[in-house]
Amino acid sequence: MSRRPNPKDDVNAMTSDAPDRQFVTALARGLEILQCFDAEQRTLGTTDIAQMTGLAQPTVWRLCYTLQKTGFLSNVPGKDKLQLGTAAIALGAAAWRVRMPLKSSVPCCRRLPTAIKWPWPWGAGRATVLSICCAVREIHRC
Incomplete structure (x- = not known):
């Protein structure tokens, strides 16, 4: 599983010199997780997502939990995987x-x-x- 171009890298470079107080990092990370899913990657585990995004596993768990609670992700029945909700x-x-x-x-x-x-x-x-x-x-x- 290859790592996708990470918008967070650009964001970190952009915000490291002058922090943008309007930017919500948690939201950007959640959207980054949603971008991991596509026609080829319809179902993913949290480990897959962590590898693709470069985010820490506990961060991925919390973000995925929130995305599930809000209906943006759902569990794949019978598997330890997630899919778009x-x-x-x-x-x-x-x-x-x-x-x-x-x-x-x-x-x-x-x-x-x-x-x-x-x-x-x-x-x-x-x-x-x-x-x-x-x-x-x-x-x-x-």
Whole structure:
């Protein structure tokens, strides 16, 4: 598992001379953890995340716990791994929603759960599910 370019390195270099009082390091670290997940790395353990980010294991545990409590990460059933949660997917989908009209996603949303063999996220609200559909629409070319 290779270490990704670390935005924290740039941040440390930027803030070492003149600290930026507006910068929230914990938030940047949490976002850095979320950036570890992609199409190739759909599930990761905390050890993997620590290696990829260069953060200390206890820091990764605490950040992942917080990200789980807020819905940005979730446990992979039956494994000691994490995956992006519905809050992270909805956030990404919100960015897509700006670029794609929601109406064009409705036909795809009807086919989506069957097409990708994905269980319906019963705990998620209708707007979240439609947001997820918008994001997945581009991936699966619905």
